Amino acid sequence: MIRVLDKSFEVFITKEEIQQEISSLAGKINADYHDRDLVFLSVLNGAFMFTSDLMKKITLDCEVSFVKMSSYSGVDSRGQVDELIGLGNNISGRDIIIVEDIVDSGITIDKIITLLGPEGAASVKVCTLLYKPDAFKGKKRPDYVGFSIPNAFVVGYGLDYDQKGRNLDTIYQIREQKKQRNSMLNIVLFGPPGAGKGTQSERLIEQYGLIHLSTGDIFRANIKGQTELGVLAKTFIDKGQLVPDEVTIKMLKAEVSKHTNPKGFIFDGFPRTIAQAEALDVFLESIGASITSMISLDVAEDELKSRLAHRAKTSGRPDDANPEVIQNRINVYRNETAPVKDFYKSQDKWLMIDGVGTIDEITTRLFTTVDAL
Secondary structure (H helix, E strand, O other): OEEEOOEEEEEEEOHHHHHHHHHHHHHHHHHHOOOOOEEEEEEEOOOHHHHHHHHOOOOOOEEEEEEEOOOEEOOEEOOOOOOOEOOOOOOOOOEEEEEEEEEOOOHHHHHHHHHHHHHOOOEEEEEEEEEOOOOOOOOOOOOEEEEEOOOOOEEEOOEOEOOEOOOOOOEEEEOOOOOOOOOOOOEEEEOOOOOOHHHHHHHHHHHHOOEEEEHHHHHHHHHHOOOHHHHHHHHHHHOOOOOOHHHHHHHHHHHHOOOOOOOOEEEEOOOOOHHHHHHHHHHHHHOOOOOOEEEEEEOOHHHHHHHHHHHHHHHOOHHHOOHHHHHHHHHHHHHHHHHHHHHHHHOOOEEEEEOOOOHHHHHHHHHHHHHOO
C-alpha cells in the first residue's frame, strides 16, 4: 500500500501484468495493421508511459504524435474538453490509433474523433490500457483494451492524483476507508522461495497474536501421531499422490478447533488451488469467520536466486545451491499461486507487499498494510 498526498492506494495491477498485457495488445495491432499507413496519437498527459512501452513492441513502420486535451483535475472528471493541441502529422487517408491510458466517460475520445473528422483519416480506432465500462457514456468504445476495471479511482503508470503518482510502475486503486472485518484476523501469506515469508510470519505472530497454521507441519504431526487422518493422508503420500482437499480441510478444522477464542490465523502453504480456497471459505464461514486478506511478498527472480544462493552457504540444503532446482521451485510457486491470487483478487482481498529491503523495512510495510485492514 502507498500514500499519495492525502489518500491511500493499494496495488491493483502489477508491473508484470501491465507489460504482459501490452505485449498482447501490440501483437494484435501488429497483425491488424500489417502493410498499412499507421499513425498513433498518444493523448497526454496520462498516456506517455503506456505509449512508450507499447511502441517498443510495435514492429510496424509507423508514426507517433502526442496530442493534448484538458479534461481532468484531481479525482473527478469535469466532463468537458478543449481543443486538440499538438497534431503535427498529415493524417489524410491514413489509419489512426488513438492511444489512451484510461477511458472512463468516453467524452474526451468522442471529442478527439470529432475534431479529427475534417482531417480525412482513413480510419480511427482507440487503444486504451484501462477501460471503465460502468462509467462509459460516450459513442466510441475502445477497439483495443488492456484491462476492463471497476469505476474506482486509480493512480500510477502515467495516471495521476493532482499531478502526483504518474511515475509509479504499478497501477494502484484508491482505498477510501478501512475494510470492515470480524474480530478475527485471518491472513493467507504467500511468498516465493527466498522471499522471507518465514521471518515475516514470525513477526506477524508476535505483533498480532496470531496462530501459525502450516499444512506441512499439520501433515507431519498427524502422520507422526498416527491419527485417523494422518494414516489416511500417508496412504496417498506413499503412492506419490496428492492428499485430497477433503482430508486437508478436515486436518485444518481439527487444528483450528484446538484453539479457544483465537485472535486469528496465518495460513502458510494453503490454499494452493481455487477448490481449496473455496473449501476454506466455507469452513471459516461455518465458524463465523473469513479470510481477511491474502498478502503476497513480491521479490524479483534475480533477487530470490541471489538470496537462496547465499542461504545455501549456511543452510546445508543442497537444493538451495542448485540453480535448476531453484528455478523449478520458483516456477512451481508462480504456477500454483496465480489462480489463488485471482480468486482473492476477485474478492478484493489480495494485497502485494514489496519484499525487497532490510527485514525491518519489509516488516514495517507489512504491519502498515495489516493495520489498515
